[in-house]
Amino acid sequence: MADLTQQIAHDLSSVRSQSIKIACIHPEFTSSAPILSLFLGDSTCLYVCFQPVDVVMERILERIDTSLEEQLHDEQLPQSTTIILDQVDVLPHEQLELLLLHLRREAPGALLVIFSRHMPACLFENPELRQQSRIVPQGGVGFLGRDATTSGQSTLLEVRALGSNQVILNGRPVLNWDGALPRDLFFFLVDRAMATRNEIFEAFWPNLPIKEATNVFHVTKRKISEVLGVDLTTYSSNFYRISPEIDVRYDVLMFRDAVVNSAVLPPAEAKPLLLRAINAYRGPFLAQLLADNVWVQQRRDELNQLYGEALIALAKLYQQEGERERALGLYLRATATNPQREDVAGSIMTLYVELGQPERALDVYNNLERALADTLGISPAQWLQDLAANIRSHVPQTIRIVLSS
Numbered sequence: 001m002a003d004l005t006q007q008i009a010h011d012l013s014s015v016r017s018q019s020i021k022i023a024c025i026h027p028e029f030t031s032s033a034p035i036l037s038l039f040l041g042d043s044t045c046l047y048v049c050f051q052p053v054d055v056v057m058e059r060i061l062e063r064i065d066t067s068l069e070e071q072l073h074d075e076q077l078p079q080s081t082t083i084i085l086d087q088v089d090v091l092p093h094e095q096l097e098l099l100l101l102h103l104r105r106e107a108p109g110a111l112l113v114i115f116s117r118h119m120p121a122c123l124f125e126n127p128e129l130r131q132q133s134r135i136v137p138q139g140g141v142g143f144l145g146r147d148a149t150t151s152g153q154s155t156l157l158e159v160r161a162l163g164s165n166q167v168i169l170n171g172r173p174v175l176n177w178d179g180a181l182p183r184d185l186f187f188f189l190v191d192r193a194m195a196t197r198n199e200i201f202e203a204f205w206p207n208l209p210i211k212e213a214t215n216v217f218h219v220t221k222r223k224i225s226e227v228l229g230v231d232l233t234t235y236s237s238n239f240y241r242i243s244p245e246i247d248v249r250y251d252v253l254m255f256r257d258a259v260v261n262s263a264v265l266p267p268a269e270a271k272p273l274l275l276r277a278i279n280a281y282r283g284p285f286l287a288q289l290l291a292d293n294v295w296v297q298q299r300r301d302e303l304n305q306l307y308g309e310a311l312i313a314l315a316k317l318y319q320q321e322g323e324r325e326r327a328l329g330l331y332l333r334a335t336a337t338n339p340q341r342e343d344v345a346g347s348i349m350t351l352y353v354e355l356g357q358p359e360r361a362l363d364v365y366n367n368l369e370r371a372l373a374d375t376l377g378i379s380p381a382q383w384l385q386d387l388a389a390n391i392r393s394h395v396p397q398t399i400r401i402v403l404s405s
Contacts (some may be wrong), residue, residue, distance in 0.1 A: 004307070008138045011137045012038070014125075017102045018134075020133070022133040023135075024116070024123060025116075025121065026136065041383065042082065042236075044081040044082075046064075046068060046077070046285065047086065048083070050085070050086065054090065056081045071165075077107040082112075083112050083332065085099075088114055118228070119168060121172045122171075155247065156171075157246050158248075158249045160251045161250070163283020164288060165183075175227070184204070186227075189242070195239065197240070200217060200240070226320050232246065255303070262313065269316065274317070284304060286300070287305045304364060308338050312331065312341075315330035324351050324355055325355070327351060331347050331348045340375065345365065348364050351367060359395065367372065369386075
């Protein structure tokens, strides 16, 4: 989180220099504490945290007045500093829009910093607010990069497929897909970014004649456009591509890029990327739906293996730094993605011995030996057998009796 907090501090400074008046901290940052620390010591900064009871404008303004009196001992809004608005997602959409417009009039020189669990729709729908808003961080963090207001694109589409199937269009969740097929095709097109007609037909209608598949495809694609209110794709050079009018933030892309980029960086730079990737992997790909689709299962397996590689890579870095317990925890998590990885088993066994738990090291070996015999009909590699034999030779007699019984 430290590197992201630094990025946010840099971007907030950049936003100020551009005379932007509203900075919305991206909802991916569920904990505001590290970011709020950036403002500690600023005696003119106003912090307002809203509550579910704040549903009418009179109560909302009363909350601000109370905060002013308690924190700044003043009745006037600060004109050239920072006003932090926390938990604004508890406010009704219409009231939040009115509040932001009110604060822009009453404190035109202030920077409004917004914390919310959801992207406020009014920042996209209200032209005045849209012109004065930026999403932070603006760059360097995968799909948390630039926002639609800075890119010139009219539509911000946030897609979260790791552990969920959440789609947010300009701050509003997409809930009604008019059937499963438009939803499924939507995720396929976003995940592929560009795909040929044959690839799409093979994934969805492999047994239909081309003419029938073409008809179903175009009807389904039209339904996606109706749901989103914008065409998702364009067609050129035999590929369906995501429309350049849409700014897509896709958690799978951020996850994959972070893992891939970490492999070519020195440890100090690779570690934050790996941490970011592991935190982004909140569960299997589209875990809540599409279980029977072949392309989904294949993609799920690919990303699960990549997640395992990220865990192993980070574990190795911690192991090199002497952080044995952290490394061990990551290696153990990695075994869930591939229980038959002999190199991972060897690292776990070594760490258990170093932590004074040789009996657990031998448990790991015995479990691997059984798994390899049951699934592949083979024995562990010779070097792993030798490691287990060496550990056994140093285990006290009483423990060896228990292990063998």
